[in-house]
Amino acid sequence: MAGPGQHERYRGDHPIVVDGLTNRFGDFTVHEYLSLTVNRGEIIGVVGGSGTGKSVLMRSIIGLQYPQEGQIEVFGRSITDADPDEEIGVRNRWGVLFQGGALFSTLTVAENVQVPLKQFYPDIEPSTLDAIARYKVVMSGLPEDAACKYPSELSGGMKKRAGLARALALDPELLFLDEPTAGLDPIGAAAFDRLTRELKETLGLTVFLITHDLDTLYEICDRVAVLADRQVIGVGTIPELLETEHPWIQEYFNGPRGRAAQASQNRSKARAAKTIDKPSPAGA
Ligand SMILES: Nc1ncnc2c1ncn2[C@@H]1O[C@H](COP(=O)(O)OP(=O)(O)OP(=O)(O)O)[C@@H](O)[C@H]1O
Numbered sequence: 014m015a016g017p018g019q020h021e022r023y024r025g026d027h028p029i030v031v032d033g034l035t036n037r038f039g040d041f042t043v044h045e046y047l048s049l050t051v052n053r054g055e056i057i058g059v060v061g062g063s064g065t066g067k068s069v070l071m072r073s074i075i076g077l078q079y080p081q082e083g084q085i086e087v088f089g090r091s092i093t094d095a096d097p098d099e100e101i102g103v104r105n106r107w108g109v110l111f112q113g114g115a116l117f118s119t120l121t122v123a124e125n126v127q128v129p130l131k132q133f134y135p136d137i138e139p140s141t142l143d144a145i146a147r148y149k150v151v152m153s154g155l156p157e158d159a160a161c162k163y164p165s166e167l168s169g170g171m172k173k174r175a176g177l178a179r180a181l182a183l184d185p186e187l188l189f190l191d192e193p194t195a196g197l198d199p200i201g202a203a204a205f206d207r208l209t210r211e212l213k214e215t216l217g218l219t220v221f222l223i224t225h226d227l228d229t230l231y232e233i234c235d236r237v238a239v240l241a242d243r244q245v246i247g248v249g250t251i252p253e254l255l256e257t258e259h260p261w262i263q264e265y266f267n268g269p270r271g272r273a274a275q276a277s278q279n280r281s282k283a284r285a286a287k288t289i290d291k292p293s294p295a296g297a
Pocket residue numbers: 038043061062063064065066067068069070
């Protein structure tokens with residue numbers, strides 16, 4: 014098998030296609046004929062009230078939740094038709110930051126990052142494993158010495174970054190982030206958002222980002238998908254979504270928190286425009 018990141022990159026337009034997805038737990042229907050198409054290279058924010066099935070949708074896409082009905086394709090390969098143990102050649106092409114980080118508490122940060130590497134590439138030399146892990150730790154904005162720390166020795170924000178380092182271990186093309194800024198202070202959350210955007214741009218990632226954080230939606234998401242009534246009731250840019258009449262969308266984006274997030278984005282855009290207008294000291 015080729016090493017991390019050595020497979021041919023996906024060149025199609027839609028790395029994730031969900032078509033007619035139905036998920037039920039007993040009598041409880043979470044999704045009913047839900048469809049969603051994700052564009053290559055975008056950060057798509059996934060929002061919805063608590064319990065609307067955002068995490069279940071993500072788990073379905075990565076093959077951890079088998080749906081009752083529907084088709085899911087990732088990088089053009091069917092996830093729903095595949096046997097869970099079958100090697101379909103795409104599971105090593107995504108990275109996942111689960112809610113809360115989901116780090117192994119008995120392993121150091123570097124060892125956590127090495128888990129997916131060892132799983133998919135059991136023959137990698139220990140020294141190479143170590144070098145890759147340290148590189149991913151630094152790439153995720155942690156100091157290098159965090160690599161040898163245990164999760165219990167990290168702050169909440171550092172744990173998220175350690176989870177991100179593990180999600181990046183295999184040089185993924187697709188990154189799933191489940192509420193990455195939940196529990197972070199506003200400055201930490203904004204820094205994490207910037208890092209997500211930078212990684213997306215420098216690594217050419219497509220990002221599926223579940224969030225309740227309106228600032229994140231305004232600052233870094235190219236499009237937003239809204240889950241309600243067991244379906245995706247709207248998908249588009251925030252201005253496009255605001256044109257729809259759905260009461261949940263209106264209340265969410267036009268409520269006091271939505272307006273505050275929008276005002277904050279307007280201020281940061283105005284600041285950025287001023288910086289561009291200002292001539293450089295050298296007059297260049
Ligand atoms: N394995 C399971 N067994 C039974 N019910 C489940 C299971 N997983 C999820 N559910 C239920 O499915 C619904 C959707 O859960 P999910 O975690 O996807 O919601 P969510 O939109 O991510 O919520 P939140 O924003 O609060 O994280 C919830 O009512 C949850 O209790």
